[in-house]
Amino acid sequence: MSEKKVISGAEGVAIAVKLCKPKVLPMYPITPSTLVPEKLSEFVFNGEIDSKMIHVESEHSAISALYGAYATGVRSFTATASQGLALMHEILPIVSGSRFPAVMFVANRALSGPLSIWNDHSDSMSERDQGWIQLHCESNQEAFDTIIMAYRIAESKKVLLPVMVCADGFYLTHAYEPIQIEDQEKVDAFLPDYTPEHYLDTTNPKTFGAFAQPNSYMEFKEEEEKAMREAIREIIKVSKEFDKSFGRKYGNGLVEGINLEEAEYAVLGVGSVCGTIREVIKELNEQGKKIGLIKLKSIRPLPVEDLKILCKDLKILGVIDKHASIGFGGALTNDIRSALMGEKVKVEGFVAGLGGRDINKEKIKELINTIMKNKEGYWLK
């Protein structure tokens, strides 16, 4: 039976993964994603899940083994964070370029150096150009639900791109919240078996990972771009079906507007910080201030048309960026500004929360005061 359990975000992710029945689990430990492979190891070693675990010797090998498993045609999973994701970097575009619908969990953590084990988005934001769909989560329930949706989205024949499910390290992975654990039967009905068209098969030999010349490389990449655009429609569709099956949704699956109806100003956030922003705008709305929130769930594909619609009546949008593209401000701000080019809304960027620096209510109020005074964004420390 479906039940509500108070568990850590990481355990929630592991249970969601188990419900999706992956066949191969290449795993490597790193803070703060380690709790996920730990929990999955318990499932495997206690015979609760029919998956082969590979205890790889690095994250580079984790993603490589994941690639090998998908080349052989089975649904699989891995999890990582920070330096681990950076070590995987080389293989990320090979997985997406091979059109393998892999799902990976990223417990967002700052990149060294200096060394930091705490949360920001520098790890996943640095990988946003590698052909992976990137979905972020505000709560542990959302992380649980997004894992299940991710396989549906990735495996859609119209998409066939890998998905990175991101949740803030510690803030979510180590936080205990009630999570609605869904029934296996319901998940099975929502997520059919993975049946790939192409895989390594000795009865029908095919070559995977061939060498592309200048006359074909661009066409492969163009196909990925088309699939990523197709993913916008597919994410909305899967989100609606998930809502129908389980009664939960997160905006349209890509982005969510909160209290924007009369808003002149809004804050755009990604991940767990949205929870704090919700509290602040609630207070300010009660004081009569017209402030809204845009919670961006999908970094890639970036829902440009949705953003334009959500921002059409806004004067100024303040973007919270938990990653700096050193030398050109917040990378997310740059993306949002580019998406909204030609719209009347002005975009101000605030780099905040790097290396686990707390983004509390006071800081969000400070940001809102700044944009309401029509002042420029800055490093909100």
Add this chain to the structure above:
Amino acid sequence: MAILGIDEKEYFASGHRACAGCGEALAIRHILKAAGPKTIIAQATGCMEVVSTPYPESSWEVPWVHCAFENTAAVASGVRAALDAKGDKETNIIAIGGDGASFDIGFGSLSGALERGTRMLYIATDNEAYMNTGIQRSGATFPYANTTTSPAGKVIPGKTQPKKPLPFIAAAHGIKYVATASVMNLMDLHMKVKKALSINGPTMIVVLVPCVPGWKIDSSSTIDVAIKAFETSISPLYEIEEGVLTINQKPSEKKKVEEYLMMQGRFKHLLPEHIKKIQEYVDARWKYLEENNGKKVFDNLF
């Protein structure tokens, strides 16, 4: 039809872009004949990937997968786990990497796969340098070889380090089967591939494959050079089975290393003192093999 037990069918189709006289292409052709059609190949970046898979063409008549340079053993691990999940116990997995991919950049992932007991045959095709990128020094490069990153300089005469002993390092993992082979004895290579694939666990073969442009030899002399490597004991043929070392074949008359070195442009800068040092190095390695022939050199204590 099979001649001398070797399958007449080709699994590595002709028309690939390898150089005339390529030792590696020859080795792969025979590895596949020994392995047969029930085989999946995972291959590292290198010449073979470039010459055999220019999209949309492929020389591979068996399923083949390439991912990157340093991760072939990890990719093979994923393939094996997926086959296990499917209940497929029949299919062979052969991971193939050159010396750069095996001795150097993929050493970590190779060690990991051996330690985990991954059922696969890992074949290192050793031509003693990074040939695909233009003959750069690797951990497998033979001492004093002239490469583009260890040139025969006025001060430093080529590579000044010994060759990494990869077969012994692999055997030290406690795996059941490690062997050396060479394109100069294809029947030996053939039997070793078959033996390795019959073992339930990780196995490894390091095959010497002369490289025409890299060694600066004539395209007609690939086999002659490989024979000389054997006759001088520079490239001995041995197996380490369940930790026991066996020399498979001894040269009837041990030749001086100079005969081997002088066949190749990469050693033409050598002075007598260098040749003397190489002879001492080769003699010491051979002495170790002879002294330990038939002995258990590694224990799998588990």
